[in-house]
Amino acid sequence: MKYDFLSIENKWQEYWEREKTFRVLDNEKKPKLYVLDMFPYPSGAGLHVGHPEGYTATDILCRYRRMKGFAVLHPMGWDAFGLPAERYAMQTNIHPKVTTERNIDTFRRQIKMLGLSYDWEREVNTTDPKYYRWTQWIFLKIYNSWFDPRERKARPIETLEQKLAAHGTKNLNVEHSFTADEWKRKTKKEKHDFIAQFRLAYVAEIPVNWCEALGTVLANEEVAEWTEKGYSIERRPMRQWMMRITAYSERLLEDAKELDWPISTLEQQRNWIGRSEGADVVFAVKGKKENIRVFTTRPDTLFGATYMVLAPEHPLVDIVASPEQREQIQQYRKETAFKSELERGIEKEKTGVFTGGYAINPTTGKEIPIWIADYVLMGYGTGAIMAVPGHDNRDMEFAKKFDLKIIKVVDGGPDVAECFVEDGIAINSANKEVSLNGLSTPEAKKTIIAWLEKKELGKLAVTYKLRDWLFSRQRYWGEPIPIVYLEDGTLKAIDEKELPLELPSLEKFQPSGTTESPLALATDWVNIIDKETGLKGRRETNTMPQWAGSCWYYLRFIDPKNDTAFCGIEKERYWMPIDLYVGGSEHAVLHLMYSRFWHKVLNDLDYVGTKEPFLKLRHQGIILGEDSRKMSKSRGNVVNPDDVVKEYGADAMRLFEMFMGPLEEMKPWSTRGVEGVFRFLNRFWRLFVNEEGKLGSAIKDVEASADFERLYHQTVKKVGDDIDNLRFNTAISQMMIFLNEAMKLEIRPRKLMENFVLLLAPFAPHVAEEIWEKLGHTKSTAYEPWPMYDEAKCAESTVEVVLQINGKVRSKIAVAKDTPVTELELLAFKDTNIKRYTDGKRIIKKIIIPNKLVNIVIGN
């Protein structure tokens, strides 16, 4: 009988579903394992062949570990909010909910068709109000928290109020400090506004990336993706929700050190956080009481600071500007305001305007001009720099263009003509109180910082590139932000008990025409009366970004049906952290940074017990088209999993995706390759099944030959080890070797063959179940104990030892394992080939490694 994958696969998928084979309980007396796939965005296009790669990998590991006695949590769900569904709704006026459901159905069907062992009772959907109720709940927890700098953690906002009532602003980093008494005298609105600036979720008027065509703002890290797709993005100031991820810069950096993640991903996160050490230095402004604070990584070059630059948006610009320069300044500010940071970067030529004001270099006492220029960014450091053109390329370029003074303060040796940016020996750097001359750069830094600290002109400082997370989108299809703007100008968080705040249904999904989301058009929903105060209120019309739902979905899988908590604490303690997380590397800095941030907040507030959610992370590589180019509709090289499964079956599809190469590598699809593993499965089938579809008579209860038994033990060992290390390609090779040998046997020892079925079961579960049944078993392979191997029986009895002359292989001999050195030497010199080389030659050295080689070094 032929290997009829279609009926076999249907049969077993139905069996698993009916028997709930892969349901996992939360109180099993077994070691736990939480293996998570990044849940997909269910696009209209359906699954592509890239999805099953990671899914199959984790599925194999899960099936294997179940057989090894683990309780395995392996869930799947849908990250279903997002722009594509809404854009589709704008064109067709079909509600995103409808298309989303349709797409999810397709995805679910396709994923089930691959025989993946998910516990479907834990399926979650980020667009389900029962789910986003808790996304909103977490938002409120974040909103109602502040970051206590002394404890370096988030705490409930009430603790801040208590602190202010007891001690005023003592120990808080604020511009205008006040006492506890002064706090008590403040009005409700004043208190509200003051507290607002400490919340981990806050509203700010900032320049954002506005995309007119999409009708929404985009986070900095999203801009590239959409500009690549041809959308144009402009810079404009808008009121937006922000999340204070920057408070966690240091912890995100620090805790990453303990993660077992791909180096490149850790590196990307590190770069994104962008920690740099230096000093804050205060410059006095001539004739004004205001100071300009700058951040520099090279305080040792302070004597060489010959001018200053403020970002065009810097608040002090108006103060330092002289009347006659104002017009030029306004003009310049207008020009730069609309440019995105990207555009600013593209323009090579430096631009800028003199403000007319002067600052005082604190080391020399000399007046230096203050300029504004867009090469200084408001979002980084203090938005102002001290310019040292002698030792900074950008400052040099600017100084040359505008004819500013250049002083050398670091000796870069005799050959340095231009700008010298490296470490060197300080020169021209002395005043009456301090001298850096002769000091190396690190020493000079220490010395000048000590001097600055003594004079209270500066201090050691650390700055991060990481910016706060722009959290609002002008979208309909996202989680509503559970906040109301009251008519007295205060913000009010919706009571937890009123969650979920559901999306109102809309007739049309077109952008509102303003910068508000389409939700603004749902006036009944937007306008409310606050029950508590009777004040009129207006709901926040922005929604959350797509990342919100995926920030915590891994926690919901633990307790998906809980109506009283986002996740029960005991279950959380049992299952977390995630032992393996697999998904695309495109999320290296977005999802993976945001969810770490949320997790840390939840940890600080004692809702979760771990510092980090994802202990071990791996990325699956991209699967290219058969032509080794990126799969795309326009190239016509897209491979559809449905077609592959129809033609060769899910087991073949799974096996091929794993056999292609290392999981993390980028690799091209190959139909021939699928045929190859399909042949393997056919051979596997024929190994057991005869023409009548019965168990073949070659399978017999007999002892295996020594050679075959050895290969068996080697195979059990290698397959297990390889799965543990996610090296599925080599595990499959080993099974092919075993199969090739088994095929040659007239009589196949039943016990070994049965166990071989179990080895293959995680990879090709359908066919394995079918054969297992034919072998007379009544239970699924899913919880059969994984075969054991005997290390002693893996060893070869005879080994081939290489005989080398001067490191070149000249002969080979077969000897018993562990033949002693002396014996090997004797055998080597007896070898006729070796004799030809050694005869009449001087033997300089003999290197003899048992079981490996004999290397004879000869001279003339």
Next chain:
RNA sequence: GCCGAAGUGGCGGAAUUGGUAGACGCGCUGGACUCAAAAUCCAGUUCGACUCAAAUCGAGUGGGGGUUCGAGUCCCCCCUUCGGCACCA
């Protein structure tokens, strides 16, 4: 420009701590079965030289140096590809 990863047959890819380069699969070649084909099975397959053949020899893991008895693996320089960042003071 900076950071990270990777370069192995015709192709995808294997190779513990430095110790037989090319496992396994694809493709290709030859053969068996067949009227024929498909499927299947068997044998061969890094390149080159000499051979009827075997045996043997030479070269060989992006390029060039180095360490070592011995390098795909370690060190230095360079080239290419991919991914990320991009005036970050």
